[in-house]
Amino acid sequence: MSSTSNNIKFNRRAFLRTSSLASGGLLIGFNLFTACRPEAKPPVNLADLNYSDFNAFIKIAKNGAVTIFSPNPEIGQGVKTSMPMIIAEELDLPWNMVYVEQGHLDTKNYTRQVAGGSQSIRFGWDALRQTGATAKQMLINAAADKWGVDASEIKASEGIITNAAGETLGYGDVVEEAAKLEVPENVALKDPKDYKIIGTDQVNVDIDKIITGQPLFGLDYKVDGMVYASVLRPPAFGQELVSFDASAAKEVLGVIDVIEIGEKAKSLLSKEEINWTAQLSGTGKVVVIAKNTWAALEGKKALKAEWKEASPLESTDFHDKKLNELLDGKEFATLRKDGDVEKAFSQADKVLERTYESPFLPHNCMEPMNFFANITDDEIHLAGPIQTPEDAAITVAELLGRDVTDIKVEMTRMGGGFGRRLYGDFVYEVAEIADKIRKPVKMISSREDDMTTGVYRPAIKYRIKAAIKDGQLTGYQLKEAAINGNMYGLIPNFFPAGAVENYQVDVANYTSNITTGAWRAPYTNFLAYAEQSFFDELAEEMDADKIQLRLDLLEKVKGTTDERIQYSPERLQGVIKMAVDKSGWGSAPEGTYQGFVAYYCHNTHVAEVADVQIQNGLPVVKKVTCVVDCGIVVNRTGAINQVEGGVVDGIGHSMYGNYAFNKGVPEASNYDKYRLIRMKEAPVVETYFIENELSPTGLGEPTLPPAGGAVANALKAATGKRVYKQPFMLDKEIWKVTEKPVLG
Amino acid sequence: MTPKKSIYMPTYQLNVNGKVHSVEASDNTPLLWVLRDELNMVGTKFGCGIAQCGACTVHLEGNAVRSCSLPVSTVGEKKITTIEGLSEDGSHPVQEAWKEIDVPQCGYCQAGQIMTATAFLAKNPNPSDEEIKDAMHGNICRCATYNRIHKAVSTAAKKMV
Numbered sequence: 001m002s003s004t005s006n007n008i009k010f011n012r013r014a015f016l017r018t019s020s021l022a023s024g025g026l027l028i029g030f031n032l033f034t035a036c037r038p039e040a041k042p043p044v045n046l047a048d049l050n051y052s053d054f055n056a057f058i059k060i061a062k063n064g065a066v067t068i069f070s071p072n073p074e075i076g077q078g079v080k081t082s083m084p085m086i087i088a089e090e091l092d093l094p095w096n097m098v099y100v101e102q103g104h105l106d107t108k109n110y111t112r113q114v115a116g117g118s119q120s121i122r123f124g125w126d127a128l129r130q131t132g133a134t135a136k137q138m139l140i141n142a143a144a145d146k147w148g149v150d151a152s153e154i155k156a157s158e159g160i161i162t163n164a165a166g167e168t169l170g171y172g173d174v175v176e177e178a179a180k181l182e183v184p185e186n187v188a189l190k191d192p193k194d195y196k197i198i199g200t201d202q203v204n205v206d207i208d209k210i211i212t213g214q215p216l217f218g219l220d221y222k223v224d225g226m227v228y229a230s231v232l233r234p235p236a237f238g239q240e241l242v243s244f245d246a247s248a249a250k251e252v253l254g255v256i257d258v259i260e261i262g263e264k265a266k267s268l269l270s271k272e273e274i275n276w277t278a279q280l281s282g283t284g285k286v287v288v289i290a291k292n293t294w295a296a297l298e299g300k301k302a303l304k305a306e307w308k309e310a311s312p313l314e315s316t317d318f319h320d321k322k323l324n325e326l327l328d329g330k331e332f333a334t335l336r337k338d339g340d341v342e343k344a345f346s347q348a349d350k351v352l353e354r355t356y357e358s359p360f361l362p363h364n365c366m367e368p369m370n371f372f373a374n375i376t377d378d379e380i381h382l383a384g385p386i387q388t389p390e391d392a393a394i395t396v397a398e399l400l401g402r403d404v405t406d407i408k409v410e411m412t413r414m415g416g417g418f419g420r421r422l423y424g425d426f427v428y429e430v431a432e433i434a435d436k437i438r439k440p441v442k443m444i445s446s447r448e449d450d451m452t453t454g455v456y457r458p459a460i461k462y463r464i465k466a467a468i469k470d471g472q473l474t475g476y477q478l479k480e481a482a483i484n485g486n487m488y489g490l491i492p493n494f495f496p497a498g499a500v501e502n503y504q505v506d507v508a509n510y511t512s513n514i515t516t517g518a519w520r521a522p523y524t525n526f527l528a529y530a531e532q533s534f535f536d537e538l539a540e541e542m543d544a545d546k547i548q549l550r551l552d553l554l555e556k557v558k559g560t561t562d563e564r565i566q567y568s569p570e571r572l573q574g575v576i577k578m579a580v581d582k583s584g585w586g587s588a589p590e591g592t593y594q595g596f597v598a599y600y601c602h603n604t605h606v607a608e609v610a611d612v613q614i615q616n617g618l619p620v621v622k623k624v625t626c627v628v629d630c631g632i633v634v635n636r637t638g639a640i641n642q643v644e645g646g647v648v649d650g651i652g653h654s655m656y657g658n659y660a661f662n663k664g665v666p667e668a669s670n671y672d673k674y675r676l677i678r679m680k681e682a683p684v685v686e687t688y689f690i691e692n693e694l695s696p697t698g699l700g701e702p703t704l705p706p707a708g709g710a711v712a713n714a715l716k717a718a719t720g721k722r723v724y725k726q727p728f729m730l731d732k733e734i735w736k737v738t739e740k741p742v743l744g
Numbered sequence: 745m746t747p748k749k750s751i752y753m754p755t756y757q758l759n760v761n762g763k764v765h766s767v768e769a770s771d772n773t774p775l776l777w778v779l780r781d782e783l784n785m786v787g788t789k790f791g792c793g794i795a796q797c798g799a800c801t802v803h804l805e806g807n808a809v810r811s812c813s814l815p816v817s818t819v820g821e822k823k824i825t826t827i828e829g830l831s832e833d834g835s836h837p838v839q840e841a842w843k844e845i846d847v848p849q850c851g852y853c854q855a856g857q858i859m860t861a862t863a864f865l866a867k868n869p870n871p872s873d874e875e876i877k878d879a880m881h882g883n884i885c886r887c888a889t890y891n892r893i894h895k896a897v898s899t900a901a902k903k904m905v
Contacts, residue, residue: 076850076887203846210851211839213787213827217852220786228781253753253770293790294777295770366791366799366852366886415789415852416886447792637846641889645849648888671796671884679880682890 058087058135064159064172066091067099073387074102074206075417077700078638079120081205083128085635086121089197090132090190093159093171100205102411121634122603122697133187142178143169158196192632192693201637206413216413218384219444221372226440227256229433230296232286232303233453236664237514238313241284244305249288252302254295259287261432264399281425281515282310287433293444300446311513313664316359316459319483322510323461326481327355332506335492336564339502341467344475348467352541356464356530358726360483360659361457361519362666364676367415368450369426372442373434375400380407380431384442385414385421392424396431419518423455448669456659457519458483462530466538467502473538473553475502478531480523482509484516487523493564494524494600495572499553514661520649521701524601526726528705529654529712532597533722536713547580550598567600574690575607575627582688583609583625592622595713597706604702605629605690608647610683610710614718618735619728621651621683621711626703628687631694642699644685650707652677655728756816760785761829771817776800778816779826787827787855791884798883801856801863802826808863827855830862838862841900849887857883861897869904871897 059067068084084100136156143161144151146169153164161169192198209216234240246258262284269282288299345351371384380402386392389409397404414421430443445453460482467475476496480486486507497503519525539546554576557569576598579585588594591613598607611623624647633639656675660667668674708726716722721734729735753768760783767782774793779785779802788811791799795810802811803825830836834843838861848854857880864879865871871879876897885893 076848078849201846203843204848204851206851207843207846207848208834210848210854211827211842211858212830212834213785213855215786217789219780219790222784222786292769292773292777292781294773294781297793298772364886366789366797366850366884368790414850416850418886444790447794447797641846641849641892644891645888648890649886652888670794671792672794676884676886677888677890678882678884679890679894680877682888685891 058091058131060135060139060171060175060178062172062175064097064170065099066093066097066171067101069101073385073389073411073414073417075385075387075414075421077120077417077698078204078635078642081202082121082635082638083124084205085197085202086125086128087132089195090129091136092132092157092196095197095200095202097159102413120698122695125695129189130187133189134184137184137187138178138181139171139174141181141184142174145177146174198632198634199636202635203637217367217415218370218372218412219367219415221383221410221412221442223372223374223440226372226442227437228290228293228296229430229441229443230288230290230293230300230446231261231429231433231443231449232288232300232305233449234281234283234307235452236307236313237512237661238309238311238664239307240282240310241286242306242308244286244303246286246303248302248304249299252290252295252299254291255288255299256291257289257437258299258303259289259433259436260284261287261429261436264432264435265428268395268399285429287429289433289437289441296444297446314512314514315662315664316660319459319510319512319661320357323357323459323481323483326508326510327461327463327479329508332479332508333486335487335505335507336497337504338497338500339475341465341475341477341502341504344467344469344502345465345477348469348474350468350541351465352468352534352538353463353465354534354537354724355461356526356533356724357461358457358459358526358529359657360459360514360516360661361653361657362451362454362659362674363416363418363420363519364451364674365414365416365418365420368445368447369420370442370444371427371430372440373427373430374440375431375434375438378406380434381410381440382407382427382431383410383412384427385412385417386424386427387414387417387419387421388424392427395424395428399428399431400435418520419522420455422518423515425455447671451674452666452669455515455517457522457525458485458516460523460526462527464530464534466534466541468538468542471542471544473500473542476500477504477506480505480507480527482507482523483512483514485509487527490564490566491523491527491601493562493566495557495567495598496553498557498560498562498565513664520646521601521704524599524701524705525650525653526705526708528597528599528601529708529726532599532706532709533712533716533724536595536716537722546596547576547585550576566603568605571605571629571690572598572600572607575605575629578688578690579607579609579625579627582627582686583611585609593714593718595710595715595717597709597713599702599706599709601705602700602702603697604699606702606706608703608706608710610651610707610714612711612714612718619655619711619715619718621655621681621714623684623686624651624707624710625686626688627690628699628703629690629692630699630702631692631696633689634696639689639699640687643687643703646699646701646703647685647707648677648682650704651683651711652681654708654711654726655681658727658730754817756819757821758783758816758819758824759821760824761826762823767816769816771815773816774800774812775802775814775816775819775824776811779811779824785826785828788859789852789855791853791856796884797853797856798860799853799856801859801883803859803863806863806866808860825859827859830858836862837903838865838896838900841896841903845892845896845899847889847892847896849889853883853885853887857885857893861893861900865897865901865904869901871901873898
């Protein structure tokens with residue numbers, strides 16, 4: 001097992017710079033991602049840098065107040081609170097003396113400011129601690145000079161520096177001197193036992209603004225003279241604009257103009273390096289420019305447009321057929337292969353094979369996609385909610401043929417991300433609009449625009465096959481058929497990889513014109529349900545105890561030297577055992593049925609037990625017990641919030657989330673036809689953390705994937721029937737009683 | 745571009761948070777957009793535009809209403825309260841409870857949640873768990889902070905006794 005000093009390499013010299021402030025005080029800059037990611041290169045010659053070249057800072061004022069600039073985009077995952085907590089811990093300050101501000105993107109100098117993959121805390125852990133500790137040591141050194149004593153005789157704690165004689169100085173008293181000192185090497189980090197801030201409950205730093213309705217989000221961003229834009233995009237995937245009639249739209253009160261965009265995006269489409277964005281469609285789009293949002297949206301409704309079929313218009317039954325063909329076919333890429341699964345199947349006493357299916361899903365961030373742009377010959381000013389501000393800036397520069405150094409990006413708080421705001425299609429749109437009209441403008445999507453012209457979780461089918469011989473699992477094969485791309489990274493090496501002698505993961509892909517992309521916990525958000533459902537079936541088939549089967553298989557992984565296997569069998573066993581204990585597994589009261597899941601993804605180990613009852617013929621998830629091993633818990637209240645949210649989100653989408661296409665047109669466009677989980681359906685979530693001193697890992701995603709599987713396994717216990725398809729509530733075989741749930 | 749010569753926006757006198765504001769808006773403009781775009785009160789959020797998610801909830805004469813589906817022409821002299829007017833300084837017991845429980849994740853839907861909760865508690869100061877769920881069921885939280893919202897409503901009820 002790794003210790004708190006993990007394997008991530010960094011060079012302290014590459015990230016720490018200090019500067020005296022004109023107003024008095026010390027500014028310490030550090031480049032988090034240069035510091036933490038082995039593949040990241042310093043943005044420019046380090047010797048030439050000054051403080052503004054770094055993407056996160058500590059600013060210590062003469063009065064002792066400390067401002068920490070949070071470098072990463074905040075999408076609700078809590079890094080704006082938790083990352084500064086780590087700095088403050090090592091700096092040794094009372095948390096109430098710390099102010100947190102959102103850092104902005106500076107494309108001239110910064111590198112890598114991204115929210116995604118639950119990696120902010122994991123990658124930031126070492127650099128954030130080093131930064132705080134180094135700043136503290138510089139303050140101590142300055143105090144030592146002042147008192148004329150050795151620094152080793154001085155202690156700093158809670159913002160106060162004390163010498164052997166008992167004299168004290170505040171951090172602010174020595175900050176000017178500290179700014180002039182050399183940056184010290186090899187500073188000592190705290191023992192986790194001495195933590196005063198890490199592991200406590202610290203309320204979201206934006207709480208006061210949120211509860212009083214202050215401007216925070218992209219939709220709230222506004223400048224004088226700003227106009228509003230609404231974009232009419234093709235109603236079906238596969239269509240392109242032929243012509244439009246704007247006469248009725250121009251009659252709408254408040255509409256200023258109607259323009260067409262898309263040419264610049266089309267010219268960029270051939271450039272391979274930006275094709276990952278997927279959202280640069282080749283079609284023209286019609287844009288209504290108006291004095292206010294309502295006029296822009298009403299103007300768009302009044303537009304008349306003619307569209308042509310540029311590529312085939314696909315329907316859900318077509319996707320279904322394609323995915324089945326892929327699973328039945330032979331065109332697979334093999335992502336992991338151990339032993340010989342075919343041989344294992346041929347020699348098996350029993351072979352179990354099951355197929356699990358999931359639909360497309362829209363992200364449905366509560367804040368619809370929107371972005372601000374103001375473009376002049378001198379500057380491109382962008383502002384709004386984006387998980388990948390640097391990519392957006394680079395693509396806008398390419399799109400408009402401008403220098404990236406002309407671009408300024410302000411990051412606003414985001415009304416949810418879930419992966420949707422990794423893709424900057426809306427930024428490119430507003431850039432093209434602003435470039436044409438040369439006025440400050442904000443593009444706003446309606447909910448219908450947001451839901452029907454989105455970037456979807458791809459529809460996927462998994463077929464899992466297992467060989468059982470002499471009561472042992474001897475072969476395991478996972479086949480994935482997916483739309484627009486397959487599982488990636490280390491996912492093929494997740495459990496039970498390493499536990500079965502003959503093991504293989506095969507993937508096949510169908511390329512569709514429906515835009516797809518990352519959706520909270522990509523691939524595993526559905527794979528966990530498929531696999532963990534299969535595990536239960538496997539245990540039934542083997543006549544084995546469901547928990548013991550998992551524990552026994554994990555036992556076989558211990559001591560593995562396979563570097564691709566990054567889950568820890570010990571830690572997964574740890575969460576399993578605690579979940580059994582805390583959930584009252586096996587002793588549920590009559591009428592309550594339990595389902596069990598243990599899963600590893602995003603570097604965090606999780607076990608969940610769902611308690612389900614059947615009321616009036618329909619399932620009610622009463623409680624989920626969730627045990628998490630994410631190493632050190634940085635901000636306990638924030639961590640529990642992420643855990644609970646992930647569990648409830650996972651249950652909601654696996655039970656209700658359905659998104660179908662009819663000839664390229666999404667069948668649901670708003671919440672009257674698309675069901676998101678609401679309060680009455682949300683179970684109680686009991687959260688437990690494994691207490692250890694291991695380096696922390698992220699929590700934005702890992703509790704979501706297991707939740708659907710835990711419910712599916714509980715539904716089997718409750719009804720005797722297994723659900724093979726998400727969303728569960730669509731299964732007409734099981735739910736004979738319907739109260740007409742809205743499922744899209 | 746030709747300016748629209750014969751059409752003028754009507755003017756409305758709106759009583760928002762105890763102050764009367766004069767605004768120009770076309771008659772079918774939802775109150776939501778008048779608040780956000782004309783009065784610069786952006787605490788009230790846009791979520792769905794069809795009264796299904798609750799992000800835009802404000803009070804009209806103390807009742808929780810969906811401002812995205814309320815044409816400005818129908819408001820008249822009725823008193824509107826928005827999240828900005830709930831208290832001077834975030835000290836309404838519901839706001840305090842939201843802070844105490846640390847409810848938000850992304851925070852976008854929370855103004856609507858708070859406005860629904862305050863109108864509900866004003867009418868039902870001592871609600872049961874089931875009544876809280878019924879009252880809050882219309883407000884979507886995509887981050888799924890429902891357990892904390894429930895706890896905060898319950899905490900606020902105790903504070904208000």
